[in-house]
Amino acid sequence: MTSTPMIELSDVQKSFGSKTVLNGVDLSIPKGQSLVIIGGSGTGKSVTLKCILGLLKPDSGVITVDGQDATKLGSRDRKALLQKFGMLFQGAALFDSLPVWQNVAFGLIQGQGMNKKDAREIATEKLRRVGLSPDVGLLSPSELSGGMQKRVGLARAIAAEPEIIFFDEPTTGLDPIMADVINDLIVECVQDLGATTLSITHDMASARKIADRIAMLYQGKIIWEGPKADIDRSGNDYVTQFISGSATGPIQMELLKN
Template sequence: MTQPKLRIRGLKKAFGDKRVLDGIDLDLMPGTGTVVIGGSGTGKSVLIKCILGLVTPDTGIIEIDGEDVLKAPRHRARQLRAQIGMLFQNGALFDSLPVWENVAFGLLAGKKIRRAAARDKAAEVLAQVGLDASVGALSPAELSGGMQKRVALARAIAAEPAIMFFDEPTTGLDPIMGAVIDELIVDCVKRLGSTSLSITHDMASAQRIADRAAMLYEGRVSWSGPAADLLTTADPVVDQFTHGRAQGPIKMALRR
């Protein structure tokens, strides 16, 4: 049997009295795309932060290539997580740096490349997301929202990561540009042979960029299956969420 590229078991995380993750089980198989859906506050971002090491879970297992990063020595955990590339929700570009330095930031910060070579690499990767090398000299503020998203994608793939995370990749984009970004994501992931994990509320995007889907509800994966089944499954929680129905098992939490 093929070993999952990323395997999560029994992952729990609470903040005070609020338990956000209550036993997440999830497998990402090599070379496949998985999308995680769920309402606001259901733990999607916390899940990614736990995998990235930005948040320490209370208990559970997070394995990359069969090694539990939570039990690995610090240097080994860093090596394992170095396989991950991240496209942040709002791009998270550095306004003080030109586009080419944003794209090559991880390579430069890790001292994996000299500045002249980094500029050439940035131009190469920008071309892969449909941007001319001349864009590298611009500042992020000079770019449209769609171009900023492309630059953020270029930065995420610059180090040719084995695992890719996409956090709301089409947020703030019109439907056409959203479809363009999705196409670029699929192309880049396929070309690199990467395994991807995406978070999105956009069901059209979810079906374009993922093979599998998982629904987070009450701190757990309540449903998983082919992404193509998101709009047709009989699961009442998934059905309510994907069709935006006010009535159903999902209730709006009341603040007290």
């Protein structure tokens, strides 16, 4: 008997006017597994995340999260469902008007109604977990380097110990060494929580580090999915071109047609 997937998408479609972005996406992520969606810019990776979160409503198809049809929830049930999620946004997306510790504790205070003293203690511990000292919590996000901002974003994502974490281009804007540090922290933090994770990236070094499985999204469909160890022998010309970063191949030919 197989357990219910934590996240499942069945024939999800989404268009904006005449432009079809998702054209029948099928995905299944078991509890505790890390899936990374790779693909170029504009292939629908962010739209997929937004549909799962309920920020966008798919035109058709079914999205279930922990057995619930996420496309049919009322506002109260959706709020309860969102409590299961943590997210590391592209660019960290920190609030400059708040000190670092309040950024980390934002969901605890605003989402769960936790008092500031307890929330601050948790925030300080999560900052320590990502390698930042308590005094960093007193700084403004604008005083931090890009790598430190990403660490703060990760601390915020894990602050409420969510069951599901989304990582949106987690290494964008970082040098290769800091990117690898962030990837290692993601792996460690996710293993500590036992969380289910869905990441989107075009950084193959990141995908290989943090994924259990990798799926490639192209022209609104998942064109390949498998264990990360199998991606170099996918047998799919589009996947091979993408992971090698080659300018020649079927993706380039499609771009020239458009």
